[in-house]
Amino acid sequence: MTIYNFAAGPAVLPKPVLEQVQKELLDYDHSGMSILEISHRSQLFTDLYADTKARLKQLMNLGDDYDVLFLQGGATLQFTMVPLNIATKHHRAAYIDSGHWSVRAIEEAGKVPGVQADIVATSKASGYTEIPQFPDVLKDTYDYLHITTNNTIEGTAYQQLPQTTTPLVADMSSNFLGQQYDFTKFDLIYAGAQKNLAPAGLTIVVLKKQLLTDPNHPKNLPAMLDYTALANKDSALNTPPVFQIYMANLVLQWLETQGGVAGIAQLNQKKAALLYNFLDSSKLFNNPVKPAQRSLMNVPFLTPDKATDAKVIQAATAAGFLNLKGHRSVGGLRASIYNAMPFTGVEKLVNFLMDFEAQHQ
Ligand code: PMP
Numbered sequence: 001m002t003i004y005n006f007a008a009g010p011a012v013l014p015k016p017v018l019e020q021v022q023k024e025l026l027d028y029d030h031s032g033m034s035i036l037e038i039s040h041r042s043q044l045f046t047d048l049y050a051d052t053k054a055r056l057k058q059l060m061n062l063g064d065d066y067d068v069l070f071l072q073g074g075a076t077l078q079f080t081m082v083p084l085n086i087a088t089k090h091h092r093a094a095y096i097d098s099g100h101w102s103v104r105a106i107e108e109a110g111k112v113p114g115v116q117a118d119i120v121a122t123s124k125a126s127g128y129t130e131i132p133q134f135p136d137v138l139k140d141t142y143d144y145l146h147i148t149t150n151n152t153i154e155g156t157a158y159q160q161l162p163q164t165t166t167p168l169v170a171d172m173s174s175n176f177l178g179q180q181y182d183f184t185k186f187d188l189i190y191a192g193a194q195k196n197l198a199p200a201g202l203t204i205v206v207l208k209k210q211l212l213t214d215p216n217h218p219k220n221l222p223a224m225l226d227y228t229a230l231a232n233k234d235s236a237l238n239t240p241p242v243f244q245i246y247m248a249n250l251v252l253q254w255l256e257t258q259g260g261v262a263g264i265a266q267l268n269q270k271k272a273a274l275l276y277n278f279l280d281s282s283k284l285f286n287n288p289v290k291p292a293q294r295s296l297m298n299v300p301f302l303t304p305d306k307a308t309d310a311k312v313i314q315a316a317t318a319a320g321f322l323n324l325k326g327h328r329s330v331g332g333l334r335a336s337i338y339n340a341m342p343f344t345g346v347e348k349l350v351n352f353l354m355d356f357e358a359q360h361q
Contacts, residue, residue, distance in 0.1 A: 001319075002320055004320060004321050004349065005322050006316065006322060006324050006334070006335045006336050006337070006345075006349070007323035007336060008152055008153075008195070008298060008323075008327070009173075009174070009194045009200075010194040010195075011195050011336055011338050011340070013198075013199070014254045014337060014339075017251055021247065031044055035242065036242075038242065040236055040240050040242055041236075045242055045245075048245065048246060049236075052248055052249040053068045054071070055249065055252040055253065055256070056068055056206075059252060059255060059261055060183040060206065065208060066206055066207065066209065067206075067207055067209050067212065067231050069207070069227065069230050069235050070204065070240055070245050071201075071204075071205060071235060072201060072202070073203060074203055075192040075203060076104070076108070076192075077203065077207065078171070079104060079108035080112060082109070082146070083115045084221060085114050085211070085225075085227045085228075086143055086169070086211055086214075086219075087112070087115045087143040087144065088217060088218055090142060091116060092113055092115070092118060092141070092142050093109055093115060093116070093118070093144055094120040094138055094140075094145045095109065096119075096120060096122070096132055096134060096146065096147045096238075097119045097122035097221050098122075098131055098148050098151050098156060098347065099123075099128040099151035099153070099154040100151070100153045100154070100157065100327070102146075102147075102151070103173060105146060105148065105171060108110070109146075120134075120135060120145070121133060121135060122137060123156075127274070128151065128156065129156070130156060130289070130293050131156050131157070134163075134164075135189075136163075136359055138164065138166055142166050143167065144167045145162065145166040145168055145327075146170070147162065147168070147169070147170050148170070148171045149175055149179070150173075150174040150178075150179065150295050150296075150297055151174075152173070152174040152295075152297075152336075153298070153329060153334075154289070154300065154330065155289050155294065155295045155299055155334070156289055156290070156294065158293075161181060163282060167187035168185055169186065169188045169189075169190075170188075170190070171190060171191070173190070173191045174176070174297050174298060175263050175295070175296065175297045175341065176189075176196050176197060177197065177264070177294050178261075178264065178296060178338060179261075180261050180267055183282070185206050187211065188205065188207040189204075189205070189207075190204065190206075195297070195338050196297075196339050196340075197248050198244045198245075198248040198251060198253075199243075199247055200244075201243075204248075204284070205227065207227065209231075212227060213228070224237060224238065255339070258339075260319050264339050267343065268296040268297070268337070269296060270343065271296075271346045272294065272295075272296045273333060274346055275299050275337065275346055276291075276294060276299065278353065280352045282357055283357070284303055285302070285303060285353060286302050286303075287299060287300065287302045298334055298335075298336050299334065299336075300332055300333065301332060301333050301334070301335065302331070302332035302333065306331065307335060307349060309326075309331065312324070313325050313333060319352055321348075321352060323336075335349060
């Protein structure tokens, strides 16, 4: 039986990448050592690091004015590091609340001493089934405006970015390199890698170099929380996650073969459309999200009652469609169809759901 993994993260990785890892696990680049054993101070690793950074910037169409950090601590640590490092002039940050992970980002920013985190738009009242309307102008002056480009739990995503003159910061964890944006519109992007890029244990921060030398940058931050200190040491202030960076490198190479972000985003559109079209035509299943703001990556859906949801999940699991249970805060089902989920996986899932519906009328 072919298994399809619809988990929200850690998530499916490209099969050719896993095969390559298996093939070269005992001997990395003819070194006679495993990638799991090599030093982060070795030439082998410093070359790998430079190559990974260059590939990522190329895929994102970013120039010399951007730097990339390869960190640990997850996207969750960035909820703290972002305000700590860049809410340093006005000491105020604007947040758009589009769901669970935005709320977590706002809560953590509010804990940073001296920083005020304001919610400037929210879609809480609609149950987060849409992206909030963004005010045309921000009334106050802020160090940055923070958005969550893809809401992993609620299944919404920004199709257009807010028009703003305030520096734009994004938690892009769940649609990083899966949806096309003009990345130069952002001053800072962060993403946990465990959805579209690598196994858990790596966090990407892409930021304008200018932020690293800003005169308001605090001088006395703990080094591991300081973007400037981390950038000065090529993310190797302590031992970086060597294996995860190696995997990210392979995934980026795979992404190049898929036509880069534009190519994969087109395929993701096709995959998502297939599933949404089915859900919209179904009498049993329902996706509650406003159609224009649906995520390409995470597709939540519900039947009319919890018992039927559970039955679908049980039957799907038995048929090899794994991890379809919705997040505990919203229930129902959720299919995460990241870059590495093949089109056939979605096609087979839709056929399965169709059969289930036909049998349960
Ligand atoms: N932001 C978003 C949008 C997420 O989906 C997640 C994880 N599901 C997080 C933040 C938290 O990520 P991490 O576990 O890497 O801290």
